[in-house]
Structure formats: structure tokens, C-alpha cells
Amino acid sequence: MFINIHTHQPTGNRKKEILNLYKDFERVKDPGYYSIGIHPWYIGNDPDTALKELAASAQSSSVLAIGETGLDKICKTDLALQEKVFRFQLQLAVRLQKPLIIHCVRAWNEITHILDQEKPAIPVIFHGFNKGITLAIQLCAKGYYLSFGKALEKDNTRQVLKNIPPHLFFLETDDDKIPIPQVYEWASNALTIDLNALDLQIQKNAAAVFGPNVFL
Numbered sequence: 001m002f003i004n005i006h007t008h009q010p011t012g013n014r015k016k017e018i019l020n021l022y023k024d025f026e027r028v029k030d031p032g033y034y035s036i037g038i039h040p041w042y043i044g045n046d047p048d049t050a051l052k053e054l055a056a057s058a059q060s061s062s063v064l065a066i067g068e069t070g071l072d073k074i075c076k077t078d079l080a081l082q083e084k085v086f087r088f089q090l091q092l093a094v095r096l097q098k099p100l101i102i103h104c105v106r107a108w109n110e111i112t113h114i115l116d117q118e119k120p121a122i123p124v125i126f127h128g129f130n131k132g133i134t135l136a137i138q139l140c141a142k143g144y145y146l147s148f149g150k151a152l153e154k155d156n157t158r159q160v161l162k163n164i165p166p167h168l169f170f171l172e173t174d175d176d177k178i179p180i181p182q183v184y185e186w187a188s189n190a191l192t193i194d195l196n197a198l199d200l201q202i203q204k205n206a207a208a209v210f211g212p213n214v215f216l
Contacts, residue, residue, distance in 0.1 A: 001013065001016050002016065002171070002180045002181055002183075002184050002199060002202070003016050003017070003170075003171070003180075003199075003202050003203065003206050003215050004016065004017040004018070004171065004172055004173055004180040004183075005017075005018050005101075005125070005127075005147055005170040005171070005172050005206070006018060006020055006035065006068070006101060006127045006128075006147055006149075006170075006172035006173070006174055007019060007020065007172060007173045007174065007175075007180075008020055008174065008175040009173060009175065009176075009177060010032070011179075011180075014031055014032030014033065015032075015033075015215065015216075016215055017032075017033065017180070018033045018034060018035050018064055018065065019032060019033065019034050019035075020034070020035045020036070020037075020067075020068060020101075021034055021035070021036045022036075022037065022038060022039045022042050022068075023042065025053055025054060025056075025057035025058075026057065028057050028060045028062050028063050029060070029062075031062075032062065033062060033064050033214070034060075034062055034063050034064065035063065035064060035065040035066065035067055035068065035101050036054060036057055036058060036063055036066065036067075037054065037066050037067040037068050037069040037089055037101065038050055038051065038054060038069060038085055038089065039068055039069065039070075039103060040069070040070060040071060040072040040075055040077050040082045040085070040086075040103065041072065041075045041077065043077050043081060043082065043085055047081065047084075047085055051085065051088050051089075054089070054092070055092055058092060058096055058098070059096065063098065064098065064099070064210050064214065065093075065098055065099040065100065065101050065125070065210075066089050066090075066092055066093035066096070066098055066099070066100050066101070067089065067093075067099075067100055067101030067102060067103070067125075067127075068101045068102065068103040068127055069085065069086050069089040069090070069100070069101070069102065069103065070082075070086055070102040070103035070104045070105075070107070070111060071083065071086060071103075071104060071105070071107035071110050071111055072103060072104070072105040072106070072107065073105060073106040073107050074105055074106060075105075079107075079110075083110070083114070086111075086114065087114065087118070090114070090115075090118055090120055091118070093120065093122055094118075094120050094121065094122055097122060098122065099122055099123040099124070099125055099209050099210065100120065100122060100123070100124050100125065101125045101127050101147075102124060102125065102126050102127065103127065103128070104126060108131075108135060112138075112139075112142075115142070115144075123145060123208075123209040124143075124144045124145065125144070125145040125146070125147055125170065125209070126139060126144060126145070126146050126147065127147040127149075127172060127174065128147065128148075128149055128151070128172070128174050129146040129147060129148055129151070129157075129160070130148075130151035130154075130157055131160075132156065132160065133159060133160050133163050136160045136163065136164050137163065137164065140164045140165055140168045143168075144168070145168050145169060145170060145205070145209065146160075146164060146168065146169050146170075147169065147170040147171065147172045148160075148161060148169060148170070148171055148172070148183070148187065149171070149172045149173055149174045149176060149178075149183055150173075150174070150176045150178060150183070152183060152186035152187055152190065153186060158186065158189070158190035159190075161187060161190045161191065162190055162191060166191075166201050167201075167204070167205055167208070168205070169205065170202065170205060170206070171183045171184060171187055171202060184198060184199070203215065
């Protein structure tokens with residue numbers, strides 16, 4: 001019953017996974033855990049209204065994190081607008097004292113610059129991490145968490161996982177149609193530890209970020 005901190009594909013095991021919503025925020029009234037945010041791909045034509053709806057729904061106790069939000073240089077959304085929407089969600093997460101889940105594509109300097117400016121006193125998680133060791137170490141040195149998914153199929157991502165502090169990572173499925181046990185298997189092999197030890201580490205990390213009474 002492994003913890004999946006970021007998925008778009010609910011499995012029915014809603015006590016062990018965080019379902020991400022980028023629209024239809026009213027769904028947080030349904031049983032389960034959620035992260036909600038406005039993805040840079042889906043900012044839309046009326047971001048102010050969407051942000052108000054997000055802020056209202058984010059107060060629910062079933063919402064464990066804000067996001068995914070961030071910057072993406074390969075989508076068509078204006079980067080200045082992306083930054084405005086990202087800053088709003090970062091500040092919302094700080095007000096609510098909830099973790100922030102970040103989506104970043106080719107905008108690492110911009111994202112880290114904003115985080116350096118804002119200095120959010122909340123956990124920050126870069127989801128779907130698939131970059132190199134140097135960037136991973138730089139992010140972890142700032143206390144940020146990295147979450148890994150399907151990229152653990154690749155040896156270079158497994159090497160990244162081996163070289164970061166064990167208390168600063170999570171595992172996820174994102175929008176890939178893979179079971180979370182498969183991701184745990186890849187991580188277990190990369191770290192050369194058994195699944196029970198890996199599961200315990202993720203539970204400790206989740207308790208530190210989301211609270212000790214979540215995922216029980």
C-alpha cells in the first residue's frame with residue numbers, strides 16, 4: 001500500500017495517494033486527498049476567477065498541497081502571466097501553510113529566483129524530476145524535495161536518486177499509466193534497499209511534509 005504523492009489517475013486507494021486537480025476544484029468535497037493548482041498549460045482566459053476558485057477550495061482539509069504550479073517554457077502561455085499565477089499560488093500555499101508542488105520545464109533559473117525572493121517557509125516539492133545530479137544536489141541543498149516517477153526507468157535518474165539525501169524524495173505516477181508499486185521497485189533497485197525499508201523512508205518523509213496523521 002505504497003504512498004503516491006502525485007497522480008492524475010486515481011486507483012481507488014484514496015488513503016495512500018494525492019490526486020491532482022487542475023480544474024473542477026469542487027471535487028475536493030469527495031473522499032480522498034488532493035493537490036489543487038493551476039498548471040501553466042491550463043491558465044486559460046480568466047485566471048483571476050480561476051485563482052479565486054482555487055483559493056476557496058484550497059482551504060479544505062482534504063487538500064494536502066497547492067499545485068502543481070510553476071513555469072513551462074515550451075507551452076504557449078505568456079511567461080509573465082505564468083509567473084503571476086505561480087507567485088499567487090506560492091503565496092497561497094504560505095498563507096495556508098500547505099506544501100507547494102512545482103512543475104518546471106526549462107525554467108529552473110526563473111523558478112529558483114522566485115523561490116529565493118519569496119523564501120517560502122513551507123515544504124517545496126519538484127515533481128516528476130528527470131534532470132541531472134548537479135541540479136538535484138543544488139535543489140536539495142536548499143531543502144527542496146524531489147519526486148520521481150517513470151523517469152526511474154532510466155539509469156541516469158536512478159543515479160540522481162542515489163545521490164540525494166533520503167529524507168528529501170518522494171515517488172509518484174503523475175499521468176503515466178503505471179502502478180505505484182512499479183515505481184517503488186525501480187527506486188528500491190536504485191537504492192539497493194528492500195521495499196519495506198523504502199516504504200518506511202517514504203512514510204517518514206510524508207509525515208514530515210504532510211503531517212503525521214496522513215496516509216495512516
